[in-house]
Amino acid sequence: MEPLGAGTGNGSPSSSAERWRAEASRAFQHHLDRAAPHTAGRWAGTLLAAAVYALRVYYAQGFYVVSYGLGIYLLNLLIGFLSPMVDPELDALDAAAGPALPTRGNDEFKPFIRRLPEFKFWYAITKAFCVAFFMTFFSVFDVPVFWPILLCYWIVLFVLTMKRQILHMIKYKYVPFSMGKQKYGGKRGPGASSSKD
Template sequence: MDGLGGSSTETPVSKKLHEFSRIYQYYLDKTTPHAVPRWVGTAIIALIYGIRVYFVQGFYIITYGLGIYILNLLIGFLTPLIDPELEASDGAVLPTKGSDEFKPFIRRLPEFKFWHTITKAFCIAFVMTFFSVFDVPVFWPILLCYWVVLFVLTMKRQIAHMIKYRYVPFSIGKQKYGGKKSGAAASGSRAD
């Protein structure tokens, strides 16, 4: 309702798009806690894309662009939200000494957005392989070599950044602390 005449200005097409958007968001939200199945699905989509490019023997420029885009996303995924090199120290920085206060690693690009964007990129690239206008003839080994060099140099810089500011962008599961609990369990087992 627009409030003036009481009539809706939405067209049937915009209503359908809005309904599709809500349904898409609903199912997207349901996948949030299921990280492993999400990534397996993305790996399957990537495999299908790779098979398509292999059998068509073309669209290498699309694949190169996809590789550069994924490399860019990977850098965002591995970089902290507050980068000590770029922002002035206003209290919220990564600890650089053992005596510094622990601050959790917060990614510039969260895992879910990283997954979602990569999956969309593979789907878009797959659709692009059905249009011959995107099949630009290139010598693919040159593109592959250039991408590998770019990947190595970028990762070298990112790993040096991780070492300099002492952060690890990966954590697998919740950390378990032994402390007094393991000692009490050991003494309880001796009483039997």
């Protein structure tokens, strides 16, 4: 006995739509995987998307609530990007040995692992700008509001949030950015000399 719908699944519109959706998802994931190592190119594309969105809002003279929501979302993503995966404050409470991040020069080196990795951070920002741009084509999202108040409120929120994050970084002595691979002087070999004969 065949399962219900097993004989008619090949030609039905729902199976072809499912197949098309799976192929589109696979192609999209393939392009995302290919873009992963090209950090500068990805961020250049995101800056282009942000510029297109800003021009759209500027010429439309509206959608300030959408922009405010986008700003709050971007601030939330930034905090996740700057925060360690394991909060040293909570880890210090859980373990009697102290915080997970090293606080002295003789402590064991533990690399900084972000709560939100760079690729996911980029992808979420790019997706947010695309969704916000799409929302600007619907007048229901163009709520009349006095935009300078929203801008001032967002700036105050940004300053207070970043102040708290920077104080957290100072307290637990971590820096979320690395400036490339650290180079060591090391000893020179017996045949290496700095003077030329």
